[in-house]
Amino acid sequence: MVSITSIISMIITIILSIGFPIIIGIYFYRKHKMSLWPVAVGAFVFILFVMILERRMHNYLLFTNFNTSTFLENPWAYAIYGSFAAGIFEECGRFLAYITLLRKKRSWTDGIAFGIGHGGIEAILIGGMTAIQNLILSININLGNINALNKYNMPSAMIERIKSSLIDTPSYAFLVPGIERMFVIFIQIGLSVLVLQGVKNKKYIYLLYAILLHALIDFPAALFQKGMLTNIWAIEGWVAIASILLLLFTLRSKSNFGGEKGEIQDEI
Template sequence: MVSNLSITFMIITIIISVILPISITIYLYKKYKISFKSIFTGIFVFVLFVLILESLMHKYFLVTNVNTTKLLENPWAYAIYGAFAAGIFEECGRFLAYTLILKPYRRWEDGVAFGIGHGGIEAILIGGATALQNLIFALSINKGTFEGQFAGKLPTYMIEGIRSSLINAPSYHFLIGGIERLFALCIQVGLSVLVLYGVKNKKYIYLLYAILLHALVDFPAALFQKGIITNLWAMEGIVAVAGISFLVYTIRSKKRGILHD
């Protein structure tokens, strides 16, 4: 049986990953009249630059090209590659969107709206979708219908692996994903404001700053993925510090009026 606490944390993660970004969007629209064009452009950039273009590059370098595949088996090389790939694709996507699509939308509110769209769809597709799948599987396991549901569709070892992971994983694992998405949303909003500041003031060095900061945040996560960093709390602590720092930057940038009309 999957514990009730695990199921509760799955539901909380769904709320954080799906309901919270939507609620923040509604609040900011009522308070600041944020632009829906900026929000949907943020969503578009994430889908195009991350889910399509970056994924195609990963497929080539990590699967198709034998030479780079072997090179990137080294965890440090993989971490550097992965961190900078994310930084370059996402921040260049923001830069191009601001310069080509959102020329009239260069207020602080527009940068926040872009970040909400970008980070919100990321939270929904990564955190929300995973938590929802886990919840469906967990309820199926507790009802005793899980094995029969996938019999003949998945190998037995895979079915048992999913079942075992949901039953035996510590309950807090199912909450960490939601909390991580919350901090990641703060990071995406902060980076969106940072790049917009550079575009609006023609200080294009800020694009480089954004790429480097993005890579710096993603680097430990890549090392954790490869087993170099083994302490989950240390890795999540880095994400939390980054998220809080970008949140503070976003709020202070509003107070300082760095993107005033």
């Protein structure tokens, strides 16, 4: 049986992953006249550059190509590769969107809107959908309906591994992704504002700063995936610190966009 605590943690993660970006979006839409077009573009960029293009590169380099897959079995090589791949694809995606689809969107609020779309769809697809899948599987396990997995044509050994994983995983592990998604949204907003500031002021070195910062934030998580780091709370603490710092940057950067109505600094 999957514990009730684990199921509650999954439900909370679903609520946080889906509800939090919606709440932030509603706040900025109502209070700061946020345009919805950058939100849509931000979501589109994440799907195209991360879910499609970056994943295809990962599939080739990590699985298809024997030479690169062998080399990237080294944890440090994998961590460097993975963190920089995320930084390059996501930040270049932002940059290209700003100079094409968002040529006339150069305000501070537009940068935040892009970040909400980018981080929001990431939270929904990675945090929310995974938690929903885990919840459905857990309910089936508790109802004794584990054979429902057969419709996915899974080998029986894989079904048993999934079952054991859901039963044996500590309850808090199902809650961590939901909390992490909230922090990551502020990271995505901060990086979106940073790249837009560079585009607006024609300081394209900011794109390099965003790539390096993104890679630095992701590097410990990549090491964790390879077992080089084992303390999940240290990883989440690192993400939380990065989130707070980028939130402060976002608030302070408003003056660099020429000033807009609705000072958020006075409201937080």
